[in-house]
Amino acid sequence: MIFGSAVLYLLPLFFLVLMIAMPLFSLAQYGGMAQWQLMWQDSYMHNRIAWTAFQAAITAALVCLLGVPIAYVLSRFEFLGRAWLLRLQMLPFVMPTLVAGIGVLGLFGNRGLLWSGWQDTPYLLIYGNVFFNLPVLVRAAFQGFCQVPAARIQAAQTLGASAWAVFWRIQFPTLLPWLAGGACLVFLYCFSGFGLALLLGGQKYATVEVEIYQLIAYELDMTTAALLVWLVLGITFVSGVLYAVLSRYAVSAASAEMLPRQNIRTLTEYAAVAVALLLLLCCCLLPLLAIVVHAAAAGDSWRVLSDSTTWLALFNTFRFTTSAMLLAILLGICHAALAHRWTGLRSLTFLPFMVSPVCVSFGLLVLYPQWAASFSMLICTYALLAYPFITKDMLAAWDALPPRFIQAARTLGASPWQTWCWITFPLLRPALRRGLALAAATCVGEFAATLFLSRPEWQTLTTLIYQYLSTAGQDNYDRAMVLTALLALFTLFAFVLFETAKPVPKETSHAHLA
Template sequence: MTPFPWLLALPPLLFLLFFLALPLTRTLLEGGVNLAIWQDPYFTGRLTWTLAQATLTALIALIVGAPLAYLLSRYSVPGKRLLLRLLLLPFVTPTLVAVLGITALLGPRGWLTALLGVDLEGTPALLILGNLFFNLPVMVRLAYGGFSRVPPALTGAARTLGASGLRAAWTVALPLALPGLAAGFILVFLYSALSFGLPLALGGEQYATLEVEIYTLTAYQLRLSEASALIAGQLALTLTATWAYVRLSRGGMGVPAHGLPTPRGRVAALLWALVAVVVLVCFGPLVAVAARGVLGSEGPTLSYWRGVLADPDTPLLIGNTVRFGLLALLGATLLGGLHALAAWLARSRALDLLSLLPLMVSPVSLAVGYLLAYPALSATLPLLIAAYTLLGFPLVTRSVLPALRALPPRLLEAARTLGAGRRAAHRTVTFPLTLPALRGGVALALATVLGEFGATLVLTRPEWATLSTGLYERLGRPGERNLGEACALATILLLLAALSFTLLDGGEGEVT
């Protein structure tokens, strides 16, 4: 094998070394790893709860998302393409926005709480719903990709031989799509297990996860040896699950389906019921946030928006958010594209796995590691942009890599046969065919970076405040007006994310 793919991989690998591996290693070594903490029933209980809530979230997402994805892949549904694209929006919604939306719907004074007469405060239900808000779209999109790779002719043949629609789906489509479904289950499990903001805001002390305990041990109690033991255990779990995910998600892109039938009868009823559930869970909180920005205790009002727009700091918040996002996007696009191309050319499972690590490593652990490994760079703009880039470039890689794997090898061979060199073949064949996926990954990375909160809070300075930090500050102040203005800022963040999709997304990107 030529060294060319590994030369392409060198920049992203060096970036991962300096901004992922070294900070994480420094965190683990700073105080030693006190493994005795795993004998404490309290921390084993936190581990059990972390695994239980992540597993429950993944199961619910599978039960709801898999049937919906199958029906979407087998029937002509109005607005299907738009729904699948919009399902990326919850994934990139800032955690604080999600918390606002969920409490607006189901908090002590939430609209659904008053309507249903059920108060979920103090229960784990709010945390599970928060996890589903972020991760149900991931399951639907990955399951849809898995079922789309099953040719409709196979299920049609089963129906011709006398199988019912349900039996054809269970005996033909499900086994063939199982790797995609399992990959979606693992990914939802990982995201739920590594979540920090949601359990911190919605779980409380009773339902704190390992990630919250790591934060408490490091930020408040300075017990680094105990925190390192928790981080080490979390890493072992994460790496095992990530390896399994990579093994399961190596398929190509979906098989185009033409002339799909229109759903009727019970199939149509089930389809639209599942769509309603997904829309309520994934978009209800976003609508609630936008509504709270224009609704006061006495009815509709624009005073919250006037307060935000009249605030002299608002232009700075918006400007910093956009500027930092675009700076990080340059690095994320370059590093993510190189990593995807190298993993494709080298056919390396190791490179595939490494591209996922930034998404699977504890952000709290990394934040502590940055402060320990690079004290001279703390509160500097390069370190903040590097943290943003680390968050964004794996999303570019995960969008471009499936498109590269789906390229028919004969196209490149034909270009080489006609006299094109390697670079010319990639420029005229590979790049145009993967450009939509690249645009989708870039849009996803930008929208994610625009709403990033954790790195900004740890590494920023007052003059670098963004919309996320402005939102956080208003949430820390009491009063209805501050809550309304926080919702107005959250709406601006959502509009920026939607605008990034409109301008950049080619509509073909799929994060896998």
């Protein structure tokens, strides 16, 4: 029994070693100093690396400029629909990158509803990055505004400080760590992003991740691809460490009284709320609406839903997601239990977030060639990218559990296993379902790992959409839009299925103790 418990505890560590550490170290056999020098002397690679860093930095700056006013309005004012708005503004982040990219194309691509002049320009990718990452920054800034003690703001207002002075002198110092941490996270996502860059960057504005994919899939240049992987890993590691350091300063002021939200009273406040809503509409909802409009006007292309290829893609998406979720639940619970007991291992929770799917997939192909295009490898990769969402939410809930419940159960003679089954797990179940919501959405929309590791007969919705979009013709474009709307609906269903789960009543733990 003790040996079995130890194996379960250490299962996430073994999994991370096999799926991340060993594959990445296997890439070290490629290249050398001579290859590094050749790559650094290549002006084409210089341009790719510089553009990748620039688009990530400019996106981080833009989402800060746009996200702070939106977060201020959401944290300061009470208005009709505010609670729903807080949930809906995370919708772009829940959507797969493929849905986000096609939505942007539907607005500003060759057949764009608003403007067709952004095709083959850098603006397409930057807008896509803003659409996908603005909710991350808004959420971080919102939490920062909520940590400002009301006493400080009220004291400054009593002394005659203007709203601008209160913001810069009182709120901004508290907000800054949250803002900087969110910006680092956005930079990491944009620098190591693949789906958006593949769809929106084109050949001229491709990022390093897209270059790695092209080097492997079309040129079979494993050496240069491996060097670029290490470059991406180095930069994302620095960004991840900086985010972790900044997060330590974003300490929750739970004991301080927060400033209560106020109803909208003046014309200026109405204007502020209207501007925030307009920004959210333009940056977060328009691409999704564009998909709906294009799909509604698809006409006969809706017959794609009756094709056997579509049904096979749906079946593959469902079975891959279901299988990966079963493994992700096991890994997530075990990792949360391990990190709860040994706090030094908590940083490993975010390790899969810091390594892009392209880098992981390439490393797996190099280290395990005999398992390439195997069902087990694909499912393990899906689970690797999904289970940290479960661990993160469960660990936060576990830390907040009142210890008296567990102590009472042990006093009444319950074994550790009985305590877990009847006390701990029921209290953690709402957090588990919240983590499952994002994990399921991640598996449904996974694109990069599927391109690398799946077989042609294992086509999913994401790869089928990309196939239609890459084929010339209006009918293929319309078919891609119809399937994208289906994928968005499928992802939203998977998210809502778990996110709307009701929390366990407080009386549950007392009933179990009795």
